[in-house]
Amino acid sequence: MASDKAARRARFEAVFDVIRDELVEYCKKEGLPDEALEWYRKSLDYNVPGGKLNRGISVVDTVEILKGRPLTDEEYLNAAVLGWCVELLQAYFLVADDIMDASITRRSQPCWYLAPAPAVSAPSTPVAPSTTPAAIAKDQPVSITASGYRHPSVGMIAINDSFMLASAIYHLLKIHFRPQPCYVDLLELFHDITYKTEMGQLVDLVTASEGVVDLARFSLERHRTIVVYKTAFYSFHLPVALAMRMCNIPDSYTVQLPDGSKTLKPYDIALSILIPLGEYFQVQDDFLDYAAPPEILGKIGTDIVDNKCSWCVNTVMGLCTPEQRAILDRNYGRKGDIEAGAEGADSEEKKAHGQDGEAGGLCEKRVKELYEAVGLRKVYAEYEANMYKRLNELIDSIPEEGVIVDEKGQKVETHQGMKRQVFRSFLEKIHGRKM
Template identity: 55%
Template structure:
């Protein structure tokens, strides 16, 4: 029995965090950042990154272990955990920015970063730095890995897809007016697939697949004739609907969940969001009920 067998997957994953943070801060130090800026950056990393459930990050490790069909050796675990922390940094970047756009109050049981003392609009730049940290880690740990370009493209593509989903979400729910005619379950489906499913469910699995050396028919030099089955397409077909289910559950909890349990105060109704709840209500309401929804 090794020492890690008594740790939960989350606890073991957290053991890698100090190294991750050190790598990022050291990279900033080499840019001759003054000490107060380094301290601020470290505080932002610590406040925004390791405090969640870490399901996205640990999913990279768990997926690689499933693909290997055995316990990961220390080097394999370390590589998967670094990629997992890159996913958690991406999550942190999205959440810091999203909380500002939604005027959210709490996140993970504490004030949103922009509401922390002396932070305010500095959080905008902090979110950019959280995203940039991903590429610091990828360059340090995977620059000589054969899948380096594929890993970079996965993060770039997923970030773009998530931001597209965020754009549709924001345009559908302007702060100063309510137009329920813009809402539909079809639009909700599009928003959640792009805003949630790609980065929360597909990205961790695809990263582990790349780390395991699995190719895609879309890779340079490959063609559909070279492979009867594109495993990445199969993974996407399974994982994107799972992400939609997750978001439907999150929409429900935003309205009915206990803030003490879910760690945040729901704002979907106040923010006029195109959530699952309102779309289901619109689907089944009569004209009088719709009028009540529009007023409220």
């Protein structure tokens, strides 16, 4: 099973080399200099293929499920291109998000804007070592390759790089899908989902502004809006909708069943399952950030000290007493041992890191103790059980029996309709996960 998963990933990764070369070659034909071409290549290699690739591979898996057979080489390439377009969209979001959040690392390496700038060539004027006083620097020219030269970071050029990651999506769609009937639908999907995700990012940013801790802005309704728009649409709905369009599934179709005919709207059905599925996934993430040990999670959770509008804090706010709420207000979103309002709270001598594996010191510890006191683990277990039951009921409601017919009652051969396994595969991947 593990080897099969690795083989599927390797085959998918091989397509990235194809699309990267297509993108760089297009820029070359546009007359970009070698330095810009090398920069673009490095941006693509650094930002796009390094993650889990679940979103992109899901496109391929969904196409295969909908067709009910192994894909031809041409079908696989097209599905994989769509998958990499989703990964390009993800990379666009992450590069921009890291700048907005002033993040330091991403995928165990420096965020792109902090990474060493690629394709640095010798400047037209000599450069002095970074240690040379400015007053005499003009008299101390050195090569850019000298040991004293401070290699610059990508910096704010990353903003333009993020734009190019997004624009690459539409170039690839034009190359690979323009002759196909689904081309406009694919374009509209990417435009629509990108806009929705940006809306979610806006709500997230104004809800928990940097340096401002105000739990009055938080609510489960606000959390759901952020989750649905910032995560669920592009992570769950987009891969499946792209696969459905590639498989020529129409906006509606009729199924002849033993007890009569039924008209289905498959994209509405998919949305009704995938959005709550994405919400469930993010609630899991929020809970694991608090509850999973670092050795299982693979990192130390930081949602509490980072003032995140998390499912955990919003749920606890609805369960706690006024006294417990005061504890939350004094300690949530604080990196240190001193509560808000206490003497010395505004001192710069706060502890940036806590003790015993905590990310934020005593303030975070008090919040976690409160989470335990109100029984958050039990509440989450009940939420997960109810959501799993609800999602299975929605999936089971998709009719797979019967014959798909056109308006004349003739059997349709151009597509096989919706398959429960599309959604079941997503659900089983995330249900009960620990990391």
